[in-house]
Amino acid sequence: MPDAPMPTKDRLIRAAADLFRTRGYHGVGVADVLAAAHAPKGSLYHHFPDGKSDLALAAATWASDEMLRLIAASFDGAETFEAGATTLCYKLAKLFDITGWDTCPIAMTLFEGPDNEAFRAHAEHIYDGWIAEVLDHAERLGLNDADARAKAEHLFVLIQGGWMLARARRSSDVLRNLTARI
Amino acid sequence: MPDAPMPTKDRLIRAAADLFRTRGYHGVGVADVLAAAHAPKGSLYHHFPDGKSDLALAAATWASDEMLRLIAASFDGAETFEAGATTLCYKLAKLFDITGWDTCPIAMTLFEGPDNEAFRAHAEHIYDGWIAEVLDHAERLGLNDADARAKAEHLFVLIQGGWMLARARRSSDVLRNLTARI
DNA sequence: GCGAGACTGGACCAATCGGTCTAATCCTGT
DNA sequence: ACAGGATTAGACCGATTGGTCCAGTCTCGC
Numbered sequence: 237m238p239d240a241p242m243p244t245k246d247r248l249i250r251a252a253a254d255l256f257r258t259r260g261y262h263g264v265g266v267a268d269v270l271a272a273a274h275a276p277k278g279s280l281y282h283h284f285p286d287g288k289s290d291l292a293l294a295a296a297t298w299a300s301d302e303m304l305r306l307i308a309a310s311f312d313g314a315e316t317f318e319a320g321a322t323t324l325c326y327k328l329a330k331l332f333d334i335t336g337w338d339t340c341p342i343a344m345t346l347f348e349g350p351d352n353e354a355f356r357a358h359a360e361h362i363y364d365g366w367i368a369e370v371l372d373h374a375e376r377l378g379l380n381d382a383d384a385r386a387k388a389e390h391l392f393v394l395i396q397g398g399w400m401l402a403r404a405r406r407s408s409d410v411l412r413n414l415t416a417r418i
Numbered sequence: 419m420p421d422a423p424m425p426t427k428d429r430l431i432r433a434a435a436d437l438f439r440t441r442g443y444h445g446v447g448v449a450d451v452l453a454a455a456h457a458p459k460g461s462l463y464h465h466f467p468d469g470k471s472d473l474a475l476a477a478a479t480w481a482s483d484e485m486l487r488l489i490a491a492s493f494d495g496a497e498t499f500e501a502g503a504t505t506l507c508y509k510l511a512k513l514f515d516i517t518g519w520d521t522c523p524i525a526m527t528l529f530e531g532p533d534n535e536a537f538r539a540h541a542e543h544i545y546d547g548w549i550a551e552v553l554d555h556a557e558r559l560g561l562n563d564a565d566a567r568a569k570a571e572h573l574f575v576l577i578q579g580g581w582m583l584a585r586a587r588r589s590s591d592v593l594r595n596l597t598a599r600i
Numbered sequence: 601g602c603g604a605g606a607c608t609g610g611a612c613c614a615a616t617c618g619g620t621c622t623a624a625t626c627c628t629g630t
Numbered sequence: 631a632c633a634g635g636a637t638t639a640g641a642c643c644g645a646t647t648g649g650t651c652c653a654g655t656c657t658c659g660c
Contacts, residue, residue, distance in 0.1 A: 282637060348444075400579075403541075406542075
């Protein structure tokens with residue numbers, strides 16, 4: 237196989253992340269994931285003994301890592317917090333247009349799981365990770381503790397809300413317009 | 419029948435709205451709704467010929483009407499836009515504590531439907547209705563057109579994002595803290 | 601009181617759900 | 631070359647899914 241040596245486990249995670257993001261946890265059957273990942277059922281339950289829920293947690297973690305990279309890429313070259321935040325919004329808008337990102341992938345994947353508490357806790361952990369990443373950059377760029385935290389959480393809220401409205405309107409402009417309110 | 423004169427159709431809509439709000443469209447089976455509404459299957463398909471999707475649309479509309487009433491109640495006695503918006507956030511926080519409102523009921527109900535486009539269009543219509551309601555109050559309270567629209571959409575984004583973080587953290591404080599950013 | 605439409609009750613159905621199981625195959629260290 | 635764990639392959643399972651269907655019951659206008 238000359239082109240795609242990606243191991244089965246990774247294929248499963250990516251396919252699951254994609255599907256869960258657009259259709260939600262219960263909207264996707266394991267058969268869908270298997271078909272998208274070109275993997276047989278046996279592989280899924282080998283790599284993820286707890287099955288679908290296990291896979292969803294891994295998919296959410298993977299999606300979160302992507303988001304953390306996006307945050308880092310946005311703030312790394314920035315000279316002010318506002319500049320970094322603006323870049324992030326524009327990158328998200330672009331991603332929205334290209335991949336049809338519908339809403340927050342974490343919300344779609346975890347906010348309707350079977351065992352509610354484990355999923356909720358994972359979502360909280362992931363969201364706090366995003367906010368912490370932004371907060372680090374805010375402090376690096378000179379903001380004091382309290383201000384940095386407030387601005388990091390504010391940006392999180394704006395993006396989450398913007399994602400929702402952008403999906404309903406099918407327009408990434410919503411995300412770009414967020415920059416006026418940072 | 420001395421105690422519960424609420425017609426079956428209304429019971430179905432309310433039960434569906436409650437369940438969809440907390441577990442999402444695909445997370446709820448029609449059997450769940452039927453059990454919660456104490457209604458037999460025949461009634462559902464009599465009142466909603468298209469079945470589950472039909473019911474979900476009606477449930478979303480009902481949930482939206484509740485939200486519109488909440489907006490009206492918050493702004494009616496307000497003397498400034500900020501005062502009304504603040505009241506709205508506090509009312510939502512209270513509701514979050516009492517009923518365990520998890521996230522936006524419209525998002526949970528409509529953002530993963532079977533026929534995507536019809537559901538998305540309905541969500542857009544409902545969201546625009548919320549924003550229009552806030553916008554009316556904003557203009558009534560003296561804001562000019564452009565300013566009123568910007569603030570109405572900003573409030574929408576804040577609440578949507580706040581809902582998400584509040585759910586992940588299981589804390590209504592997030593919603594109350596929004597008032598500092600209106 | 602009677603006939604017709606509105607509504608209820610629930611048996612029933614094919615399809616799909618997530619998950620289990622075992623045989624075959626691949627891969628790697630020796 | 632070979633042993634043995636890691637991985638794949640897919641047949642198979644009981645439970646549940648959304649949906650259909652029709653016999654019964656209620657509630658009107660007449």
